[in-house]
Amino acid sequence: MGGGRGRGSMASMSEDLVANIVGRLPALSFASAACVCRSWRRVCSQILSRPKLASALSLNPSAPVALQEVVDKVLSEPIFPHFALVYVGLGFDLADALQYIGRKLGACTPVIVCRDAGVIGIDATTNELKEVEWEEDSEDNLIDINRAHGIVLTVGFVPGLKVDCIPLVRHAEGPAMVDKFIMDIREYSTCISGCASPVGLIIFGDASADIKCVVEKLDCAMPVETAIVGDERGNFLYRSVNDLRNAQGSQKYYSHAVALIFAKDRNSTPGVGEIRFHVALSDGVSAVGPRYKAISVRTRDDVTWLTARREGRREVLDGESILNEIYDEMDNRIKYPECYIRVTKRRKHAIGAEKAKLITSFSFHLVPRGDEEYLYVDGRGIKTGDCFQFYYADPAAALASCNEVSATLRSLNLVSNSRSSYQAAGAAGNADKAEVFGGLIFACCGRGSAFFGHPNVDILPFTENFPGAPLAGIYCGGEIGRCSMRSDEQGCQGESSVHCCCHVYSTVYLTMSYTPAPRGAATLRG
Structure with missing residues (x-):
């Protein structure tokens, strides 16, 4: 077949036929087809x-x-x-x-x-x-x-x-x-x-x-x-x-x-429509014991050494005394005894020459041990006067939180696009409704089958709301998810919520949704 005759044959093919052909191609061949000519590129843009x-x-x-x-x-x-x-x-x-x-x-x-x-x-x-x-x-x-x-x-x-x-x-x-x-x-x-x-x-x-x-x-x-x-x-x-x-x-x-x-x-x-990101958090820890205030704080090799005073008391406690109080509160009821402190921080932050902002946030720190001098916690950033409370990994709380996340995702009133986007475009009844085209999960490495007693707990909030939508995730050494949390700790009166981005024993859900442009808007080209 001569080159001119071939180009004429391509030009004479109906767009419906071209769409039927290129819509079956793998990604690399599809990308090549989009470069054949302007009409084929238009068809490829409509498909995807x-x-x-x-x-x-x-x-x-x-x-x-x-x-x-x-x-x-x-x-x-x-x-x-x-x-x-x-x-x-x-x-x-x-x-x-x-x-x-x-x-x-x-x-x-x-x-x-x-x-x-x-x-x-x-x-x-x-x-x-x-x-x-x-x-x-x-x-x-x-x-x-x-x-x-x-x-x-x-x-x-x-x-x-x-x-x-x-x-x-x-x-x-x-x-x-x-x-x-x-x-x-x-x-x-x-x-x-x-x-x-x-x-x-x-x-x-x-x-x-x-x-x-x-x-x-x-x-x-x-x-x-x-x-x-x-x-x-x-x-x-x-x-x-x-x-x-x-x-x-x-x-x-x-x-x-x-x-x-x-x-x-x-x-x-x-x-082109609008893409939105929705973040939800399944918490997996519960508070235990009284609140404390850090009295003396030292940092060495990314470990913080501190003493503290129990809320409402004057006695300064060493690490061993603090942990004994917490273990008494636990009373051997906890299957996962790993402990963290959640520190309430009020800090001024400034970027470059900008005016500093006063922000209240929560930060979790693992507590590996305590002795007759100090309580030792992982990480930096704790200061004298910071308030903190102990938390422990709690499967029951995590399960209840997963159910809450499922309800939250349901309340977003999104629909699941379980088919490929080029197949689902223009689906009857959903042409202008926000649909979920995928999600990402960031789960704590301490969760999973051993934590809950059976598998697939963390993926359920997403899959039961958006069946068939693509989902991928990773088990983390520290999961990041921006959310606001209620605060009732001293020093935070008048503030309805406190920011918290770094979590422990949690799962963070990023749900990606798409709202098509109103009918009659220009169609995506290219």
């Missing part, structure tokens, strides 16, 4: 006009095979990749996974690869939703690399938004540049949307860095409309679309954290 989340899990013990399985599954249907999140087990080399997936998705796709305590995803071969936690050796409590198989790849198409990675870096001999990190986020969002605050961000912290104070400052800097979720302590690599932000491999800078930023695109075609 709504946002889409594609995700797949592989538990194949061979890392190369597992990588290929999830990529083949995710790219088996039409999608334009705007971002990718990859959660892997210890059997995967982060750099290899980043390079392979980055090559498959192209240089214009930001990618974050993260490794922590387990994954949640849709099996690439069975299409079953699975929760997978890596098993720990009973002697040293370390994850067995030979059993830590698993990878979840999630690729998102979010028309109307621009997405990229922005790192929190520090000099080799200096502190993390937190203000620069926040200003970089604002600058990116302003450049894309004309507004300094993005729609949302997903942040991943390094296991060797305590980023609680970073998240608190980020919470202060962003308006309440900006969704903030993530994993506080894992291992990660990333690739930004902007090469200047790719600090990995540099001997001058280290990455303490990285954030995937979602900003509205002011240059998007009219009629």
Whole structure:
């Protein structure tokens, strides 16, 4: 067939026939078809006009095979990749996974690869939703690399938004540049949307860095409309679309954290509709014992040593005395005796030369031990005069909280788009109704089957409300989820709620919804 005759044949094909053909193509072939001619691009844009989340899990013990399985599954249907999140087990080399997936998705796709305590995803071969936690050796409590198989790849198409990675870096001999990190986020969002605050961000912290104070400052800097979720302590690599932000491999800078930023695109075609992020939290701890006030505070090697006074009393207590009071309150009733303190912090935060804001927030800190001198708690940021109360992991409270999350998601009055977005577009009765096109879960590594006594508890709030919608998640060493919490602690009178972003024994749900543009608005082109 001659070249001219071929072009004529393509031009004479009806758009319905073209749509029937290209709608069956895998992602890479679909992208090539969109480049054939303007009419084919228009058809492809109509097929993939709504946002889409594609995700797949592989538990194949061979890392190369597992990588290929999830990529083949995710790219088996039409999608334009705007971002990718990859959660892997210890059997995967982060750099290899980043390079392979980055090559498959192209240089214009930001990618974050993260490794922590387990994954949640849709099996690439069975299409079953699975929760997978890596098993720990009973002697040293370390994850067995030979059993830590698993990878979840999630690729998102979010028309109307621009997405990229922005790192929190520090000099080799200096502190993390937190203000620069926040200003970089604002600058990116302003450049894309004309507004300094993005729609949302997903942040991943390094296991060797305590980023609680970073998240608190980020919470202060962003308006309440900006969704903030993530994993506080894992291992990660990333690739930004902007090469200047790719600090990995540099001997001058280290990455303490990285954030995937979602900003509205002011240059998007009219009629694209609106994407919204909804954050919900299933709490998993309960308070025990009286409240205390920190009297003396010292910090050494990311551990805080403190003494405290019980509320309403004058005696200053050492760590052993405090823990004895708490254990008496527990009375051996607690199956999971791991203790935390929740500290109420009133701090002034300022970004650069901006006027400081006074913010009240909660922060959880693990309590590993106490002796005749001090109570020892993990992390920094506690000051003399801060009030705190003890909390313990409570499966009953977590289960009740999951039910509350389910009710909250139900009250959002969203519908589930259980089919591919290009198939569901224009579905009868839902043409202008907000629909869920996917979700992400960040669950504490202490939860799961062993905690609840049976599997799949954490995924139920999402799956029972949005059956069939893509879902992916990771078991975290510290889950991040921006939410407001009621406060009745002294020092917070007059404040109806207190911000809390870093949680323990919780699960954070990020539900992504899309509201189509009103009927008659311009159709998305390109």
